[in-house]
Amino acid sequence: MSASRNGNGPIVIKIGGSTLGEHDTSLSDCVELHREGRQVVVVHGGGAAVTDWQRRLGAEATWVDGLRSTTPESLEVVVAVLAGLINKELTRQLQLLGAPAVGLSGVDAGTLCSPISERIGLVGETPRCNPHTLQRTLDAGLLPVLAPVGLSNDLSTILNINADAAAGAVAFALDAASLIFLTDVAQVMDAEGTGIGSLNAERQGELIEQDVIEGGMLPKLRAGRDALSCGAEVRIVDGRQPHIVRQAVEGEAVGTALS
Ligand SMILES: Nc1ncnc2c1ncn2[C@@H]1O[C@H](COP(=O)(O)OP(=O)(O)O)[C@@H](O)[C@H]1O
């Protein structure tokens, strides 16, 4: 059973862009958990596909601290690829596996809102989740699949939102029992490359300070801490490993747990 303070609350699964397409057993785990009566929310990334489409269109992707800086032109690609292609493809695959999956984005009903970033453009760096529509979707027995785009607080523009930050905000707002980040490494690693089973805030701070934790791992840990503070169990696991989602939900010692 889960050791989470939030008991049988929703399970939020963040599927990383880096493992999209390699997560067949992860998706079937999500569907099975849903069939067993758990509320499951999938939040997806898709950074690699966005970068690929930017290249095809002759544009360059640029990154700051693991976050994509976003111009009005790149926002068009972000929205088309994340809320379009990737969201609909995942929604299709989950239905093929038997779940009543509903594709949503953070734009819909203002589910994700954020101030506009001052340093990296049309990005919501500190998204907040209004969980109303997600909760109603869950209570209707459906399985929401959320694309990480949202609204600026003043509704003046759509924003690109890092999928890790989106998943953290969703887990926080839903009082999730578990937040599981599926990624392409087995664990968070220390300076020697040794996997860390349990990572507390102090050690996390040291490893970030020493640049041992960097890039795409940073937003996971930042978002994970917020979700941990509201009582969710948080794990970063290798999305390529069979049945890792079920193992993580059942509290097995897989990947890196935040403590
Ligand atoms: N200390 C660390 N331990 C493990 N991975 C790390 C660490 N620091 C940075 N990373 C990087 O974080 C990456 C995962 O983030 P990212 O590439 O954004 O994937 P995702 O699609 O899962 O978000 C890993 O592939 C790894 O290169």
Ligand SMILES: [Mg+2]
């Ligand atoms: Mg990432």
